[in-house]
Amino acid sequence: MNTLARIAAQSAWNRRGTLVWVLLSIALATALLLTLERLRTDIRASFSQAVSGTDLVVGARTGPVQLMLYAVFRVGGATNTISMDSLRAIEAHRAVAWVVPLALGDSHRGFPVLGTSTAYFERFRYGDQQALALSEGRAFSATLDGLYEAVLGAEVADRLGYRPGQRITLSHGMAAVGGELAAEHDDKPFTVIGVLARTGTPVDRTVHVSLQAIEAIHLDWVGGAPLPGVRIAAENARKFDLEPKRVTAALVGLKGRAAVFNVQRFVADYEAEPLLAVLPGVALDELWAVVGIGEKALLAVSGLVALVSLAGLVAVVLAGLNERRRELAVLRAVGAGPRQVLWLLAAEGAMVTLAGALLGAAVAAVGVLAAGPWVQARFGIGLVAGAPTAAQWALFGAVIAAGILAALAPGWRAYRLSLADGLSPRT
Amino acid sequence: MIDLAHLQFRWPGAAAPVLDIAALHIADGAAVFLHGPSGCGKSTLLALMAGVLVAGRGQVMLQGSDWAAMPAARRDALRADRIGLIFQQFNLLPYLSVLDNVLLPARFSRARAQRCEGGPVAAAQRLLGQVGLDAALWPRRADRLSVGQQQRVAAARAMLGAPPLVIADEPTSALDAARRDDFMALLLAQCRASGSTLVFVSHDERLAAAFDERISLPVLNRALHGAQDPVNEHAQQQAQQQAQKQAPNQEPGAA
Numbered sequence: 001m002n003t004l005a006r007i008a009a010q011s012a013w014n015r016r017g018t019l020v021w022v023l024l025s026i027a028l029a030t031a032l033l034l035t036l037e038r039l040r041t042d043i044r045a046s047f048s049q050a051v052s053g054t055d056l057v058v059g060a061r062t063g064p065v066q067l068m069l070y071a072v073f074r075v076g077g078a079t080n081t082i083s084m085d086s087l088r089a090i091e092a093h094r095a096v097a098w099v100v101p102l103a104l105g106d107s108h109r110g111f112p113v114l115g116t117s118t119a120y121f122e123r124f125r126y127g128d129q130q131a132l133a134l135s136e137g138r139a140f141s142a143t144l145d146g147l148y149e150a151v152l153g154a155e156v157a158d159r160l161g162y163r164p165g166q167r168i169t170l171s172h173g174m175a176a177v178g179g180e181l182a183a184e185h186d187d188k189p190f191t192v193i194g195v196l197a198r199t200g201t202p203v204d205r206t207v208h209v210s211l212q213a214i215e216a217i218h219l220d221w222v223g224g225a226p227l228p229g230v231r232i233a234a235e236n237a238r239k240f241d242l243e244p245k246r247v248t249a250a251l252v253g254l255k256g257r258a259a260v261f262n263v264q265r266f267v268a269d270y271e272a273e274p275l276l277a278v279l280p281g282v283a284l285d286e287l288w289a290v291v292g293i294g295e296k297a298l299l300a301v302s303g304l305v306a307l308v309s310l311a312g313l314v315a316v317v318l319a320g321l322n323e324r325r326r327e328l329a330v331l332r333a334v335g336a337g338p339r340q341v342l343w344l345l346a347a348e349g350a351m352v353t354l355a356g357a358l359l360g361a362a363v364a365a366v367g368v369l370a371a372g373p374w375v376q377a378r379f380g381i382g383l384v385a386g387a388p389t390a391a392q393w394a395l396f397g398a399v400i401a402a403g404i405l406a407a408l409a410p411g412w413r414a415y416r417l418s419l420a421d422g423l424s425p426r427t
Numbered sequence: 428m429i430d431l432a433h434l435q436f437r438w439p440g441a442a443a444p445v446l447d448i449a450a451l452h453i454a455d456g457a458a459v460f461l462h463g464p465s466g467c468g469k470s471t472l473l474a475l476m477a478g479v480l481v482a483g484r485g486q487v488m489l490q491g492s493d494w495a496a497m498p499a500a501r502r503d504a505l506r507a508d509r510i511g512l513i514f515q516q517f518n519l520l521p522y523l524s525v526l527d528n529v530l531l532p533a534r535f536s537r538a539r540a541q542r543c544e545g546g547p548v549a550a551a552q553r554l555l556g557q558v559g560l561d562a563a564l565w566p567r568r569a570d571r572l573s574v575g576q577q578q579r580v581a582a583a584r585a586m587l588g589a590p591p592l593v594i595a596d597e598p599t600s601a602l603d604a605a606r607r608d609d610f611m612a613l614l615l616a617q618c619r620a621s622g623s624t625l626v627f628v629s630h631d632e633r634l635a636a637a638f639d640e641r642i643s644l645p646v647l648n649r650a651l652h653g654a655q656d657p658v659n660e661h662a663q664q665q666a667q668q669q670a671q672k673q674a675p676n677q678e679p680g681a682a
Contacts, residue, residue: 003534003535007520007523010520010522010523011520011522013522014521014522326517327520327521329514330514330517330518330519330520331520332479332503333477333479333512333514333518334507334512334531334532334534334535334584335503335504335506335507335508335531335532335535335536336503336507336535337499337500337502337503337504338499338503339499339500339503340503
């Protein structure tokens with residue numbers, strides 16, 4: 001086999017002009033497949049890591065998926081609010097460590113505004129138990145002096161070009177970016193005092209203010225519209241009772257995971273108002289089942305890409321076969337059997353596929369490494385340039401296996417031809 | 428060396444056999460000139476002698492072994508061990524050096540390598556010298572040589588390790604007259620020197636003089652009898668119909 005291997009190598013080198021294209025097309029397919037798979041895994045990870053370290057998400061009684069959509073992803077509206085009394089009752093449960101209230105409903109130029117407590121910045125976790133960090137400025141204070149302070153998510157700051165010190169006004173409801181102006185809370189402008197570091201979660205698209213600020217801007221409002229003839233100036237608002245009565249949802253942390261079902265039942269059975277508590281992990285999985293169709297489309301595209309490039313491999317090898325009939329006849333004349341001819345073609349296919357797949361894997365790795373920060377900044381997907389996932393290994397193996405099989409098809413034809421040609425190919 | 432008996436061969440899917448030979452014997456050490464026009468089955472007969480093709484009926488024996496009785500792998504090994512082949516053209520692997528091309532049989536056959544005096548490389552260099560190729564040409568890629576030089580490389584390769592049988596299929600048809608005569612003299616001398624049997628095929632009967640024995644394939648091959656143009660099946664059928672009309676009591680094609 002040593003002689004054959006050398007002949008295979010020299011023969012392939014002799015046709016390197018053609019084989020380079022086959023190799024490149026396999027490399028391209030492999031790189032695409034691996035990158036798509038990486039993207040798929042990381043999109044899913046980004047999605048499922050939108051919230052972590054929170055044991056329960058509590059809101060008015062609705063579907064778990066809907067609660068997750070508005071409480072975590074800031075998509076859609078809450079059907080109902082929950083009272084602060086209920087939250088205080090939950091906080092008093094002996095298994096509960098902390099409660100972070102969330103008040104949603106306002107927006108700034110299409111980005112959702114979240115009213116919350118300062119505990120949010122300490123308790124909220126995303127990804128692999130990562131805490132929020134400020135890239136600029138500081139968090140809003142819990143005092144009345146800091147009433148009109150806002151902390152921006154990274155994408156809000158990037159897109160709108162805001163730095164700390166920027167004055168912004170909030171809009172009532174969720175007005176689309178550039179759409180018709182909703183009612184503005186322009187009488188009570190906010191000052192940006194901090195910008196959060198990028199997380200790749202919905203936090204990046206959120207404007208954070210205090211719960212009291214949400215109360216303050218709605219003092220002179222009833223039912224989604226300003227009260228006619230009533231104007232409470234920004235400064236005067238501080239004199240009112242700004243303690244919130246109702247919020248949209250709450251994040252709940254427990255002292256120990258073991259009590260999670262206990263607390264969940266406690267919330268569900270709470271008598272003063274109908275409440276719902278969901279385990280974020282479970283609800284995210286349910287949500288992924290809904291939005292995961294895109295993932296299947298990615299998979300299908302990956303498969304098609306692989307199929308097309310392998311078909312290209314077969315086509316190129318088959319097209320080259322006629323040129324090689326004379327070569328194969330010479331080899332047979334000096335004592336090579338059809339089996340060795342078959343081996344020669346299969347080995348070439350395997351080597352070209354392997355080299356192409358390795359090149360593709362390298363391209364994919366470099367691509368992820370190079371484009372990672374950009375993808376993170378642009379789409380909030382944290383691409384991990386780490387060791388290949390199990391699925392990536394499987395895809396890599398599948399490409400090589402398919403490449404060898406694809407090379408066997410022309411090999412088989414060459415075997416048949418070398419039998420039918422006898423000593424003189426009729427070309 | 429070679430014994431054929433009751434040989435019939437047809438290509439897969441073909442209606443009629445291309446070869447039908449009652450008997451043929453080629454003695455050890457003989458230099459045989461096999462001639463006939465294009466399409467009379469010369470190349471097919473050579474492929475059968477070399478065990479590349481296997482007869483459907485009858486026997487083709489090389490030194491007493493029946494090709495058809497052997498498994499394919501054994502045929503390949505035996506061919507590598509005992510037969511040197513020269514084609515009309517394109518004998519060489521273009522991407523190998525001249526020397527590596529000559530060494531190919533020794534790489535595929537241990538027996539051929541062992542018969543090389545002083546080792547395969549020394550033997551190959553000696554043969555290349557004998558066929559008149561300068562040492563400067565040996566490391567060159569085979570396709571950098573002229574056609575005449577390439578044929579001489581092919582002859583050297585066929586002779587490497589002194590195979591008992593050398594088969595040459597119109598090796599001179601691409602050469603001009605002067606080179607053709609040189610090549611013929613060289614090939615015959617080499618075969619005599621190593622004691623190899625030579626089966627030389629050509630349609631050019633002017634070359635026959637130097638050989639011990641002449642075989643006319645059209646005479647030998649009964650598959651052609653009764654047809655003027657063996658390649659043209661239509662003509663063959665017409666000829667057979669003609670024959671039937673003329674001799675209605677006789678079986679068509681019977682000689």
